[in-house]
Amino acid sequence: MNGFFTLVYKELLRFWKVGFQTVFAPMLSTLLYLLIFSHALGERVQAYPDVTYTVFLIPGLVIMAMLQNAFANSSSSLIQSIVSGTHVFMLLSPLSYQQIFAAYVLASMVRGLVVGLGIYMVTLGFFELPLYSFAWVFVFALMGTALLGALGIIAGIWAEKFEQLAALQNFVILPLTYLSGVFYTIPSLPPFWQGLSYLNPFFYMVDGFRYGFFRTSDVSPHLSLGALVACFLVVSWLTLRMLKVGYKIRQ
Known part of the structure; x- marks a missing residue:
């Protein structure tokens, strides 16, 4: 387990x-989104x-x-x-592939949660935001960041150069x-676009x-x-x- 925690610490x-x-x-970029959209549409929508x-x-x-x-x-x-070749040191370590997976996903979850908590705390200084259920918020935050952390591993392995990774993100x-x-x-969308939205797994993260x-x-x-858990199991x-x-x- 020492190797697992070392990898987590290295990623953090x-x-x-x-x-x-x-x-x-x-x-900052998220708060700018909020500032612009609230100014443009806040009183109209x-x-x-x-x-x-x-x-x-x-x-x-x-x-x-x-x-x-x-x-x-x-x-x-x-x-x-992978590009620098330093991943061989991780492969030569006694870490199992399950531990490597868990370490990368856990570090990704921490970064996502830190960013989200920071944005939330800043907005509380300007807006009164209700909180019906912390449990639902926490569960969807954990599952969403875990799923994207796992997807990031797939993308990082698949992409052979930074341009491919940037294209996947964009x-x-x-x-x-x-x-x-x-x-x-x-x-609020037309029926066709509503149907497409229900096929988007990100919708279930946001809505939940x-x-x-x-x-x-x-x-x-x-x-x-349920949809989020199913997606996470498949991606994992x-x-x-x-x-x-x-x-x-x-290779």
Whole structure:
């Protein structure tokens, strides 16, 4: 277990040493989103009864930042070590592939949670945000960051250069998070786009997370949690399989 905790510590230290880039920069960009959208649409749009659009936005922006940073943590760490060749030291260690998986996912979860908590604490200084159930908020935060941390491992192993990883982030992860209901409710969309939104796993993360604040959601939080757990199990199985066979990392 000492090796596992060493790898976790190394991953935590890696992103914290450049905290202005990995923690404070995402916090600033998310707060800018909130400032711009609340100024432009705050008095014109109301998503939920008795909830201003600005307050409606906050949970969505928080979970969006958490997911993107959890993905970025594991994916960037792995591709950097693979490109530089330093990943061989991890492979030569007595760590099992399950421990490697758990260490990267855990570090990604910590980074995502730190960013999300920071944004939440700052917004509390300006807005009164209700909190219906801390348990629902915590569960969806944990499951969402864990899923994106696992996806980041797959991306970091698959990508052969930084351009491929950037393309995956810009053309897959970013659109899925933006189109997950962060800025709107799904029932406000035309039927065709509603159907597509229900196929987006990121929607269930955002909707379930928001339920913990407002006790209102587009679908049942139990359905969202079930969909999220199913996605995590599938992605985890694929990630563990890639690590076990050494896909692209033992060549």
